[in-house]
Amino acid sequence: MTTLLEFADVSFGYTAEPILEAVNATVSAGECIALIGPNGAGKTTLLRLAAGMLTPASGEVRFQGAPLRRRSRQHIARSIALVPQNLDVPFAFTVEQIVEQGRTPFIRALGGLQRTDREAIENALELTDTGYLRARIFNQLSGGERQRVKIALGLAQQPRLLLLDEPAQQLDIARQMEMMQLIRSLRSQGITLLASMHDLFLIDDTFSSVCSISPGEPLQQGPVDEMLCPESLERIFHCPPGSLPRKEICLA
Numbered sequence: 434m435t436t437l438l439e440f441a442d443v444s445f446g447y448t449a450e451p452i453l454e455a456v457n458a459t460v461s462a463g464e465c466i467a468l469i470g471p472n473g474a475g476k477t478t479l480l481r482l483a484a485g486m487l488t489p490a491s492g493e494v495r496f497q498g499a500p501l502r503r504r505s506r507q508h509i510a511r512s513i514a515l516v517p518q519n520l521d522v523p524f525a526f527t528v529e530q531i532v533e534q535g536r537t538p539f540i541r542a543l544g545g546l547q548r549t550d551r552e553a554i555e556n557a558l559e560l561t562d563t564g565y566l567r568a569r570i571f572n573q574l575s576g577g578e579r580q581r582v583k584i585a586l587g588l589a590q591q592p593r594l595l596l597l598d599e600p601a602q603q604l605d606i607a608r609q610m611e612m613m614q615l616i617r618s619l620r621s622q623g624i625t626l627l628a629s630m631h632d633l634f635l636i637d638d639t640f641s642s643v644c645s646i647s648p649g650e651p652l653q654q655g656p657v658d659e660m661l662c663p664e665s666l667e668r669i670f671h672c673p674p675g676s677l678p679r680k681e682i683c684l685a
């Protein structure tokens with residue numbers, strides 16, 4: 434499989450205190466990876482580094498073999514979309530206006546939206562089943578509706594790699610199932626995904642593999658069943674050995 438994204442010995446900290454140290458990881462084209470780890474381990478930070486929004490203190494993040502730090506924000510945004518946990522929209526923008534923002538990296542000066550931009554926007558609305566919300570004010574939507582619109586915004590960028598930060602957060606069980614169905618459908622369309630996930634029970638049927646970050650542990654990547662076994666989870670989440678139930682822990 435072709436390597437799309439690569440972390441090569443990446444270290445990063447917001448202050449002198451490192452959050453990520455000598456991280457090595459790869460995301461291959463077509464993969465759908467769940468990123469797990471304890472609160473504060475650095476999942477959001479890793480996603481921001483992957484999107485080129487943060488620059489490593491040392492090491493390199495590469496996309497299709499080229500270091501991200503040598504690419505412009507606009508260039509990166511044509512290939513990689515990050516769907517954040519929270520999207521602050523200060524004005525009464527409609528859903529359609531929000532999703533249109535995904536085309537910003539493609540618009541030429543004074544050019545406005547072209548036919549290809551309109552097609553990308555319609556496709557994103559259709560894939561996320563948010564077309565019926567297009568005239569609604571984003572800030573007035575429910576949490577579940579907002580989640581889908583945020584993903585539509587990312588998809589409007591027509592990214593090779595879609596990064597999702599906690600896509601299932603604050604969703605009820607039915608909306609969580611719909612979100613996982615959406616992720617599976619994006620996966621079946623060949624979109625490469627890396628998503629931070631707290632709810633481990635949602636991972637099994639949807640993701641192709643799991644990547645873990647945990648303080649004091651090297652980053653690990655592996656098949657879902659191996660990564661979600663009790664022994665592995667106890668190590669990742671720093672639970673005492675034997676504390677996770679063996680019987681019904683069959684997450685995978």
Ligand SMILES: Nc1ncnc2c1ncn2[C@@H]1O[C@H](COP(=O)(O)OP(=O)(O)OP(=O)(O)O)[C@@H](O)[C@H]1O
Binds near residue numbers: 448473474476478479
């Ligand atoms: N802008 C920032 N400035 C300073 N410290 C930050 C900043 N953003 C995050 N941090 C710190 O970096 C660490 C990692 O944060 P991050 O949000 O990446 O963790 P996370 O694994 O996504 O956490 P959670 O599961 O709770 O969402 C935390 O200790 C956090 O407080």
